[in-house]
Amino acid sequence: MTTLAGIATARGLVAGPVFLYRGDGEIPVPEYVVESGREEDELRRFERAVAETKRDLESLISVLRERTGRADVRVFECHLMFLEDPTFSSDVRRRVVTDHVNAEAAVKAFTDKMRAQFTRMNDPYFRERVRDFDDVERRLLMALTGFAQDTHMELKVPSIIIADDLTPSETVRLPRENVLGFATNGGSATSHVALLARAMAIPAVTGLVDITSRVKPGMTVILDGSNGAVTINPDKPTMALYEAMQRHRREVEAAASDGAPAGTLRDGGEVKIFANIHPGVPVSGLRELGARGVGLYRSEYLWLNRECEPTEEEQFQAYREAVEQAMKLSPDASITIRALDIGGDKTVKGISARENNPFLGNRSVRYLLSNLDVFKKQLRAILRASAYGKVYTMYPMVSCVEELNEAAVVLAEVKRSLDEEGVAYDRHMPVGAMIEIPSAAINADAIAKRVDFFSIGTNDLIQYTMAADRSNEAVAHLYQPTNPAVLYLMRRAIDAAHRHGIPVSVCGESAADPIVGVLWAAMGIDMLSMSGTYIPVMAKLFRRLSRSDLDEYAALVDGLDTSIPAQEIFDSCRKWMLGKIPDLDDLLM
Ligand code: PEP
Ligand code: MG
Numbered sequence: 001m002t003t004l005a006g007i008a009t010a011r012g013l014v015a016g017p018v019f020l021y022r023g024d025g026e027i028p029v030p031e032y033v034v035e036s037g038r039e040e041d042e043l044r045r046f047e048r049a050v051a052e053t054k055r056d057l058e059s060l061i062s063v064l065r066e067r068t069g070r071a072d073v074r075v076f077e078c079h080l081m082f083l084e085d086p087t088f089s090s091d092v093r094r095r096v097v098t099d100h101v102n103a104e105a106a107v108k109a110f111t112d113k114m115r116a117q118f119t120r121m122n123d124p125y126f127r128e129r130v131r132d133f134d135d136v137e138r139r140l141l142m143a144l145t146g147f148a149q150d151t152h153m154e155l156k157v158p159s160i161i162i163a164d165d166l167t168p169s170e171t172v173r174l175p176r177e178n179v180l181g182f183a184t185n186g187g188s189a190t191s192h193v194a195l196l197a198r199a200m201a202i203p204a205v206t207g208l209v210d211i212t213s214r215v216k217p218g219m220t221v222i223l224d225g226s227n228g229a230v231t232i233n234p235d236k237p238t239m240a241l242y243e244a245m246q247r248h249r250r251e252v253e254a255a256a257s258d259g260a261p262a263g264t265l266r267d268g269g270e271v272k273i274f275a276n277i278h279p280g281v282p283v284s285g286l287r288e289l290g291a292r293g294v295g296l297y298r299s300e301y302l303w304l305n306r307e308c309e310p311t312e313e314e315q316f317q318a319y320r321e322a323v324e325q326a327m328k329l330s331p332d333a334s335i336t337i338r339a340l341d342i343g344g345d346k347t348v349k350g351i352s353a354r355e356n357n358p359f360l361g362n363r364s365v366r367y368l369l370s371n372l373d374v375f376k377k378q379l380r381a382i383l384r385a386s387a388y389g390k391v392y393t394m395y396p397m398v399s400c401v402e403e404l405n406e407a408a409v410v411l412a413e414v415k416r417s418l419d420e421e422g423v424a425y426d427r428h429m430p431v432g433a434m435i436e437i438p439s440a441a442i443n444a445d446a447i448a449k450r451v452d453f454f455s456i457g458t459n460d461l462i463q464y465t466m467a468a469d470r471s472n473e474a475v476a477h478l479y480q481p482t483n484p485a486v487l488y489l490m491r492r493a494i495d496a497a498h499r500h501g502i503p504v505s506v507c508g509e510s511a512a513d514p515i516v517g518v519l520w521a522a523m524g525i526d527m528l529s530m531s532g533t534y535i536p537v538m539a540k541l542f543r544r545l546s547r548s549d550l551d552e553y554a555a556l557v558d559g560l561d562t563s564i565p566a567q568e569i570f571d572s573c574r575k576w577m578l579g580k581i582p583d584l585d586d587l588l589m
Contacts, residue, residue, distance in 0.1 A: 001235045004208050007476055008228035009187070009194040011534070011588070012203030013249065015222045015234070015242055016180040018215045019159035021166070027141045031105045039097045046092055046103040049143035050083050056139065057083075075308075079136045104144050111137040155179070160223050164212055171196045181223040183211055183230050188479065190459040190509050191345065191471035197225075198509070198531035199281055205230050207473030226588065261330070262290030262539035263528075267546040272527035273535055274336075276507055279318050283325035286532045290539050293333035294326045295529025296455065296507040299378070300341050303348045312377045319385035327389040334390035336432070336455065336507075336529075337382050339368055339375070341396035345471055359469065364397030369406050379414040386426035394432035394455050399439050404450040407431075436460035436508075441489035444496030454497045455529075456520075458508030462486055480566035481516045482573065487557065494524045505529055514541055514588060515573045522554040537587060544581050553577075 034042045061076050082088065088110060095106035111133045118130050155161075155178045165186035182197050187206030197204035203225030215221065215232055222231040222242050231238060263273035274295030275286045279302045283294065302310045302318055310318075319337055326335035342348050343363020355361035368375035382393050395407055411431065418425055433450075435441050436457030448454065458481065463470040465486050468478035480486065497504035505527035510516045512534035518541060521528060530538065556576055560569055578584055 001231060001233050001238060002214065003229055003231045004211055004214070006183070006205040006208035006211075006228045006230065007187075007189050007473060008224075008226055009189045009206045010182075010197040010202060010204035010531075011226045012181070012201070013222070013224050013226065013242065013245055014160065014180045014203050015220065015239070016158055016160045018217055018219045018221055019155055019161050020212065020215065020217050021161050021163040027138060027145060029104050029108050029141060030102065030145065032102050034096060034100045034102055036100070039100070042096050042103055043093060045144065046096070046106070049103065049140055050089070052143045053136075053139045054080060054083055056143075075132065078132060079139075082132070082136050083140075104141055107137060107140050107144070160221050162211055162215055162221075176200055176202075181225065182206075183208055183221070183223055185209055185212055186471070186473060188469075188471050188473050188476050190463070190479070195276075195459075195509065195531070196278075198512070198533055199276065199278060201531075201533040207476055209473070260543060261292065262535050263292065263542055264539075265542055265546055265550075266544060267548070269547040271521040271525070271542055272505075273538060273542075274505070274527055274529040275532045275535065276529050277322070277532070279322070281532075283322060283329070286535075287329050289532045289535045291532055291535055292330040294322070294329070294335040295505055295527055297322055297335055297337045298341065299337055299339065300346055300348070303340065303342060303351065304346065309351070309374065309377075312381050315378060315381035316384045319381055319391075320388050323385045323389040323391055334392055336392040336394055337385070338394050338396055338434070339365065339382075340378055342367060343397075359463075365395040365403050365407065366397065366399075368395075369403060369410075372410060375407075375410055376414050379411055380418065383414065383418060383425035383429060384423060386429045387424040391426060392430045392432060392453065394434055394453070396434045396457070397437060397460070398433040398435070398447065399437045400443070401446050401450060404433060404447065408450070434507075435493045436464070438465050438489060441493045444493045445499065448496045448500035448502055451502065453502050454493060454504040456490065456493055456504065456506045456508065456525075458486075458490075458506055458510040458520075461489060461508065462510070465489060480570075481510045481513065482519075482569040483566040484560075484562040484564075484569070486566075487569070488562070490520065490523060491558070498524060503527065512538060514538070514584065515570065515577055518542070518545070518550070518577065519553060519557060519573055522550040523557070524554070540587055541581060541584075549580055 057076050057080050091110045092103065092106045095101045095109060096103065101109065114133050115130050118126050118133070155175055158178050158180050160181045160183060161174065161179055162183045165184050166182065179202055181202055182204040184206045185208055187194060189206070191206065194204060194206060203223055205223055205225055205228050208230060211230060219233060222234050222238065234242065263271045265271065272292055273290065274293045275291035276296040276298070277283060277294055278298040302315060323335050327333050341364045342352060343361055344359045347358070353362065362370060382391065385391055395403070398404060415427070430452035432453035432455055433440065433447050434457045435444065435454050437460070440447055441461065459470055462479055462481055466478045466480060466483060468475040470479060494504055503526040506520045506525050507529040509530070511520065511528035512530035514537065517528055517530070517538060528538070553576055557569070557573065560572065581587070
């Protein structure tokens with residue numbers, strides 16, 4: 001038995017068998033000489049791999065057809081045609097039989113040749129097809145080498161996924177029903193895998209450094225997402241302790257709530273608690289958790305995991321469904337649809353350019369303003385959905401007022417075209433800015449004049465203030481929500497919003513942190529938006545506090561010496577909280 005310490009990323013305690021996920025990394029291509037007399041064996045291996053790949057593609061096509069309609073499947077139909085192309089099989093046969101090259105190397109030689117030919121073509125459509133060769137090659141190599149045989153497609157029993165790291169696309173592809181937990185070498189509490197794990201209510205531990213080399217498929221592990229620990233091969237007493245803790249957690253969860261809406265304070269005051277979601281997350285379950293609306297709809301997930309941009313109609317259908325569902329959450333529900341936030345660690349095939357420094361690159365609202373067709377299409381879809389409920393929209397990664405000025409011109413133009421077409425929409429749809437770049441927080445007064453609300457994205461605000469990559473475990477110690485510089489920017493943004501009479505919310509993961517989220521509320525945040533799974537616990541905490549407690553908490557932090565380390569500030573906050581809620585740790589288990 002060994003216990004590894006990592007970063008507590010998504011709360012929850014689970015035990016189960018290991019599933020080693022190798023992901024979309026480079027596949028090693030073995031190269032060897034095929035002995036005389038073994039050529040036909042090698043060709044049979046190749047044919048089996050082609051047949052297996054075709055079967056995989058056919059089943060993928062039928063799943064996609066059911067889920068999304070024709071546009072998505074065309075690309076995979078082309079991949080099937082490639083596999084059936086006699087030029088391909090005869091080229092591989094020649095290399096194996098005449099040159100004595102093994103099947104993997106022969107496949108790679110052919111796809112390299114095709115890639116080179118297509119790269120030279122003038123027509124951008126054909127140049128783009130190079131990626132199709134990459135994709136088919138990858139599938140064939142996987143079938144030949146068995147490299148990724150135990151990937152998500154094969155995840156047949158409920159398991160704990162152990163991986164080096166997972167991209168957002170890989171995470172959403174995993175069958176939820178069989179994922180008990182995530183444990184990764186890389187990542188951090190605010191990487192996108194972490195956000196998804198929380199949105200899907202899956203416990204996760206990240207930053208485990210080399211867990212992938214310490215486990216084998218099928219081994220039992222206990223994953224404690226609340227404390228950031230993974231125990232490999234637990235012995236009997238540890239397993240018994242785990243079971244006792246599970247029972248205790250169920251008892252705490254079942255402890256009667258008094259039925260007050262989530263976010264109600266002890267004295268009847270309120271802090272609005274909304275949910276963060278992305279397309280594909282059923283909104284209906286959020287009602288039970290207590291969400292009063294949707295404070296962040298991450299629209300970019302409509303773009304991930306697909307080969308082409310979603311059409312206006314597809315976007316409209318997705319937004320409209322989310323809007324209609326969100327309206328059922330409470331009488332004062334609204335939904336904030338965030339405009340496409342790609343870039344950084346959210347890369348989209350075919351859209352994201354290769355950049356040396358994508359976190360500081362042409363991302364989010366910058367991308368939209370330099371790709372007006374994409375921006376207009378999305379605004380049209382959002383506006384059309386606004387006819388079905390209270391919709392807000394906001395721009396991610398705003399860094400200066402020029403961006404808001406430009407976006408306002410585009411929005412006005414889109415509204416005009418909808419007017420001309422007689423399409424219904426909410427003319428007064430509130431438009432907000434995400435405050436997640438330090439320049440926006442510093443210049444919050446000027447930004448506040450141009451928008452209807454602020455939503456503070458602390459995941460990025462902390463990352464950019466501290467220059468500490470939110471997904472890099474090596475700098476996780478610098479990712480400090482209570483650093484005086486972060487607190488200063490939070491205070492600046494909150495006060496500017498209030499001076500200009502606009503509401504301000506936090507939609508970063510820190511909203512769900514029992515110490516930090518409550519601090520934001522104390523500092524004057526009007527709404528906290530978080531992964532649904534965290535709402536019940538946060539609601540319990542607020543029910544134990546009054547507005548005057550929150551004022552006291554804010555005064556304590558505002559009065560702290562700003563030259564002290566972040567951890568000391570955090571410790572003071574925790575001490576204050578334990579003074580008010582002595583059984584805090586029990587509630588959080
Ligand atoms: C944030 O940065 O806090 C945020 C909510 O946006 P995302 O996590 O999607 O970057
Ligand atoms: Mg962000």
